[in-house]
Amino acid sequence: MSRSDDPLVGTGFRDRSRAQLGQPFLRQAIPRATDHTIAALHDRFADVDVAALRERGRRIRAETIRDLDAHLETLVAAFERNGITVHRAADAEAARGRIRSICSAAGARRVVKVKSMATEEIRLNPALAADGLEVVETDLGEYVVHLDDDRPSHIIAPIIHKTRQEVRQSLSRVAGRELPDDTAELTGFARGQLRDAFLSADVGISGANFGVAESGTVVLLTNEGNGRMCTSLPRVHIALMGIERVLPTLDDLAVMLPLLAGSGTGQLLTSYVSMISGPRREGEPDGPEEMHVVLLDNGRRALLGGPFEEALHCIRCGACQNVCPVYRQVGGHAYGWVYGGPIGAVLTPLFRGFDDGGELPQASTLCGACDDICPVKIPLHDLLLKLRRVGGGRAATRRERAAATFWAFLWSSGVGYRASIAVGRLGLTLARVLPARLRRGPVLARWAAGRGLPGRGGRP
Amino acid sequence: MTRLSGVSPAELRPGEDAIERFERELGAVQATFARSTPETLARRIVEALREVGARHVGLTADLGGGRRALVEALRAADIEAVHYEAAAPSRDALRAMDATVTGCVAAVAATGSIITGERAGRAGALIAPTHLCVVERERLLDGLSQALRVIAGSGSSMLALQSGPSRTADIEKTLIMGMHGPKAAHVVLLDGRLDEA
Ligand code: SF4
Numbered sequence: 001m002s003r004s005d006d007p008l009v010g011t012g013f014r015d016r017s018r019a020q021l022g023q024p025f026l027r028q029a030i031p032r033a034t035d036h037t038i039a040a041l042h043d044r045f046a047d048v049d050v051a052a053l054r055e056r057g058r059r060i061r062a063e064t065i066r067d068l069d070a071h072l073e074t075l076v077a078a079f080e081r082n083g084i085t086v087h088r089a090a091d092a093e094a095a096r097g098r099i100r101s102i103c104s105a106a107g108a109r110r111v112v113k114v115k116s117m118a119t120e121e122i123r124l125n126p127a128l129a130a131d132g133l134e135v136v137e138t139d140l141g142e143y144v145v146h147l148d149d150d151r152p153s154h155i156i157a158p159i160i161h162k163t164r165q166e167v168r169q170s171l172s173r174v175a176g177r178e179l180p181d182d183t184a185e186l187t188g189f190a191r192g193q194l195r196d197a198f199l200s201a202d203v204g205i206s207g208a209n210f211g212v213a214e215s216g217t218v219v220l221l222t223n224e225g226n227g228r229m230c231t232s233l234p235r236v237h238i239a240l241m242g243i244e245r246v247l248p249t250l251d252d253l254a255v256m257l258p259l260l261a262g263s264g265t266g267q268l269l270t271s272y273v274s275m276i277s278g279p280r281r282e283g284e285p286d287g288p289e290e291m292h293v294v295l296l297d298n299g300r301r302a303l304l305g306g307p308f309e310e311a312l313h314c315i316r317c318g319a320c321q322n323v324c325p326v327y328r329q330v331g332g333h334a335y336g337w338v339y340g341g342p343i344g345a346v347l348t349p350l351f352r353g354f355d356d357g358g359e360l361p362q363a364s365t366l367c368g369a370c371d372d373i374c375p376v377k378i379p380l381h382d383l384l385l386k387l388r389r390v391g392g393g394r395a396a397t398r399r400e401r402a403a404a405t406f407w408a409f410l411w412s413s414g415v416g417y418r419a420s421i422a423v424g425r426l427g428l429t430l431a432r433v434l435p436a437r438l439r440r441g442p443v444l445a446r447w448a449a450g451r452g453l454p455g456r457g458g459r460p
Numbered sequence: 461m462t463r464l465s466g467v468s469p470a471e472l473r474p475g476e477d478a479i480e481r482f483e484r485e486l487g488a489v490q491a492t493f494a495r496s497t498p499e500t501l502a503r504r505i506v507e508a509l510r511e512v513g514a515r516h517v518g519l520t521a522d523l524g525g526g527r528r529a530l531v532e533a534l535r536a537a538d539i540e541a542v543h544y545e546a547a548a549p550s551r552d553a554l555r556a557m558d559a560t561v562t563g564c565v566a567a568v569a570a571t572g573s574i575i576t577g578e579r580a581g582r583a584g585a586l587i588a589p590t591h592l593c594v595v596e597r598e599r600l601l602d603g604l605s606q607a608l609r610v611i612a613g614s615g616s617s618m619l620a621l622q623s624g625p626s627r628t629a630d631i632e633k634t635l636i637m638g639m640h641g642p643k644a645a646h647v648v649l650l651d652g653r654l655d656e657a
Contacts, residue, residue, distance in 0.1 A: 036633055044469050052467045082617070140639055141630035157630065164632050183634040191639060198640075199551045215612060225586045225626035225641030232582035232618075250612045254605035258470040268469055269571050269604070271489070272586070272641070273621035281617050285521065285545035285581045 013359050016334040030160055030331055034322035037156075038373075040266020041319070057259045058377040060252045061313035068304060068312075071213050071246045072295070078216025079293055082278035087294045092122035095296050099124060099205065099238055100131055102292055106236045108133060108202035112194075114220065114227045115139035116207025117155060117316055118240045118296055120338040121351075124205070136197040138226040140190055144170050153332030153340065155318035156264045161331050194226070204230035204288070208241035209315070210256065211293070214249045217277045218293060221260070221270040228274050237279070237288040242296050244312040256315060259375040263317035299351040307386055311346050313376050320370035320380055326363050335360060342370035342380040346387065354391050361387040464605050470571050471603030478569035478602055479649065485572025489624030490637065491645040498656035501526070501648065502533035505561060505592060508646055509539060512590045514559035518544040522563035522579035523594065525655030530561065544581050554583075559590035563654060565619065566610055567595040567647070570603040573623040574647065577616045585622060586641030596650050 045053075064071055076086050089095035103111065111133050113119065125146065128135045137146040141158035145151065147170045152158030159167065164183060171186055172179045179189055206227060210219040218239045220227040231237045247253055261267040280287030303309050321327045321341030332340030337348045337357065345364055348357030361384045370380040465471045472481060486493045496504045509517060517539055519527050527543075534541035544560065547553035562580040567573065574593045576585050585591050601607045611619050626641030637643045650657070 032633070047473070048469050049467050050469075053464070056467070138640070139630075140628045144630075157633075159630055162631075164634075167631050183631045184636055186631060187628060187636045187639060194640060195555075199555065223627050223629075224639035226639070228586055228620060229583065229640055250608040251605060254464060254470070254608045255468065257604065258468050262469070267623075268485070268488075269573060269621070269623050271623050271625075271627055275611075275619040275621070276617075277619075278617045280582075281578070284578045284617065285584070286548045287578065287582045287618060 013334060013336065013363050016330075016336055030154075031328050034328060037264075037266045037319075037322055041262050044262050044266060044268055053255065053259060054375055054377055056255050057375050058313070060247065060255060061315070061376045062310075064246060064248055064252075065244060065304070065309060065312045068243065068246070068301075071248055072243060074248070075211050075213040075216065075246050076295075078213060079211075080216075082216040083281075083291070084216065084218075084278055085290070085292045087292060088297070089294050090297050092296075092298050095122045095240060095294050095298070096124060096127045098292075098294050099240070100127060102236065102238055103128065103133060103203050104131065106203055106290070108236070110134045110136065110197065110201045111203045111205055112197050112201040112230045112234060113137050113142075114204070114206040114222060114230045115142040115152075115158065116205075116240060117338055118207045118242050119205065120152065121298065122240070122296065124240075136194065136201070138194050138197065138230055139222070139224060140187065143190060143194065147171075147174065151333060151338070154321060155316050155339070155341075157318075161333065198226075198229045198233045201230075201234045203236045203238060204232075204234040205238045205240065206231055208239045208245055208293070209260070210245050210247045210253060211241050212247050212250055212253055212275075215275075215277055217250075217275045219247075219253065220274040220276065221257075221272070222274075223265070223267075223271040225272045228272055231274060231276055232287055235288055236290045236292070237276070238292045238294065239276075240294045240296055242298075242300060244300050244314075260315050260317050263319035263373065263375040303350060308346070308350055308383060310378050311343075311350060311383060313378050314343055314347075315376060316343075317375055319373045319375065323369040323373045325365055325367060325369070330363075335363070342384065343378075346380060346383045349387055349391060358391040361385075361391060464603065468604070470568070471605060472570045478600055482567065482569040482572060482600060482649070485570065486624070486647055487572075489572050490627075491572060491624045491647055493647050493649070495649045495651060498526075498650065498652040498654075501594070501650060501654075501657040502529055504648060505530060505594075506533050506537045506539070508592060508648075509534070509559055509561075509590070510537065512559065512644060514539060514590060516540045516542070516556045516558055518542055518547055518557045518560045518584065518588065520544040520560065520562040520576075520580040520584045522565075522577065523561065523654055524563065526563075526594070526653075526657040529657050544584050548581060548583075554587050557588040559592065560584055560588045561592045561594070563594050563596070564599060565614065565616070566607050567593075567600045568602075568604055568607045568621070569600055571623055573604075573607075573621050575607060575611060576620045576622070577611075577614065578618045580620075582618050582620070585620060586626060589638060589642055590644045590646070591625075591642040592646040592648065594648050594650055594654060596653055598653075600649065 087098045137143045153161040208218045209221045261270045279291040324341045327341040335344040339347045345360040483493045531541045564574045565577040566575045625637045625645040628639040
């Protein structure tokens with residue numbers, strides 16, 4: 001993607017953060033929502049050897065990425081055996097081009113979408129809209145984001161930054177009348193709207209949580225069920241899959257599904273797991289006539305074999321955001337691009353370049369909470385440190401220097417007092433930030449596999 | 461016992477009873493659980509559908525030999541019963557369904573999940589506000605890794621693993637059921653086979 005057609009929002013992390021910090025709801029909503037997820041996570045994993053499970057997860061991701069091309073080759077062959085048309089896209093523009101031409105060949109007018117960070121990454125919706133297509137996001141949160149011409153602010157919970165009142169206003173605009181101030185009613189209204197969309201769309205577009213090489217299967221996870229609706233009812237299904245999302249076997253999937261669901265939402269499994277191995281076959285009652293997978297590189301392959309390869313292990317569960325003291329204060333929009341929190345601070349400079357994202361690795365206290373929660377044990381804070389070094393060497397721009405004093409800014413802004421108690425360390429101690437029950441509980445210690453909580457050694 | 465037992469929460473623990481765990485996990489994901497014999501199955505299903513006031517019910521082909529008896533019982537109870545695959549081509553017929561009844565390829569005790577295949581329709585389990593799934597006893601498997609290994613060899617074009625009804629918590633973390641798929645998910649464990657029903 002050329003940089004100019006998708007600039008990072010705002011003028012830098014500091015300015016964006018200032019805007020976010022001015023929203024009282026946001027500063028309560030994120031800790032409340034994320035604490036809830038973290039607590040559920042620890043309940044679900046209370047009586048198993050979760051350290052062993054995470055280690056398996058790490059090993060699966062590391063071994064797969066180390067040999068990515070071989071696994072991709074197997075995956076592509078299996079997809080094609082299953083009647084799936086495979087497209088390879090080197091960058092965002094190529095991916096958009098592919099998807100646009102599939103839609104136009106299908107004579108599509110209306111497209112339904114499943115929430116997908118990859119389609120956000122390539123800014124697909126504006127491109128489809130420019131072609132005259134009606135694009136409907138079908139995840140409730142993403143639907144509201146789209147109505148408001150906003151951006152998602154969390155990998156898993158896209159409208160974590162919005163109040164019910166704001167959602168009510170957006171949906172009332174669609175309804176042409178004042179909808180009641182009631183979550184069930186609002187949800188019911190959206191259900192009706194979106195059901196019409198599912199039943200009348202020509203094309204369904206999804207991401208892919210995983211692509212299983214042994215069986216040629218696209219795996220798609222949603223709690224709402226919109227993933228299944230989008231990929232079952234329209235005539236054509238297009239899945240946009242980052243090349244790093246490959247898993248060699250279904251056995252690997254048995255490890256990754258509970259890791260992802262647990263870390264993402266505190267569930268044992270996501271409510272709906274669709275395992276799609278091709279379009280509808282002769283004699284089957286429903287399903288798309290055509291299925292396409294677009295494999296997206298967009299900067300991923302360049303990381304192979306280098307110091308940042310581990311960034312490709314990420315399964316986009318969002319847990320590192322939930323525990324990050326910086327994210328919890330400023331929210332996802334402050335990061336300026338699609339991925340926020342620690343993994344966003346790693347991916348943005350790597351995918352978008354240091355001119356755009358070079359300041360983001362500074363937006364971390366290096367407290368290590370993200371390392372301890374990551375289900376596949378990505379050493380996020382090592383990656384952030386390495387990025388600081390690389391970024392610093394490239395260009396210590398004015399913006400980066402400004403970002404380096406972010407913590408000073410937080411202090412002086414008054415709101416920072418609660419957040420920024422840097423006790424003789426590089427930044428916060430996690431113990432100040434996490435809810436009390438997690439600090440105490442033996443479960444988190446087990447999750448963290450003996451690393452212990454940063455700051456637990458007697459510091460407040 | 462599966463290879464991830466004791467490591468993954470999606471597996472049974474050593475010595476754990478599969479049916480007990482299945483029932484508990486279904487409760488945890490807000491699905492209902494009932495047991496039935498082949499003799500009582502039709503009556504149970506009619507009762508459950510009456511309770512939710514279902515008028516137009518789709519039954520999928522994976523109910524196999526049991527489907528005919530179920531269709532008859534529903535019609536006798538004045539509930540319109542259609543074959544899902546016959547209705548699926550019509551968007552209006554799909555829209556009109558207020559419940560679907562499916563079988564399953566497998567069920568997973570440790571996670572309270574059912575797995576439907578293409579014969580249940582890709583959308584069969586979630587097109588209507590109520591979904592009722594019949595799980596034959598022999599299809600209930602211990603854990604996720606076993607279930608995935610069993611279905612790995614099935615050559616299915618689509619397998620759908622689902623745990624409880626459709627849900628969202630996007631608005632201020634308030635949990636709401638039935639966002640897109642069913643608001644209510646019922647599971648009937650059948651002590652026997654569907655073609656005996
Ligand atoms: S880096 Fe780890 S914790 Fe963060 S989103 Fe990726 S997998 Fe989850």
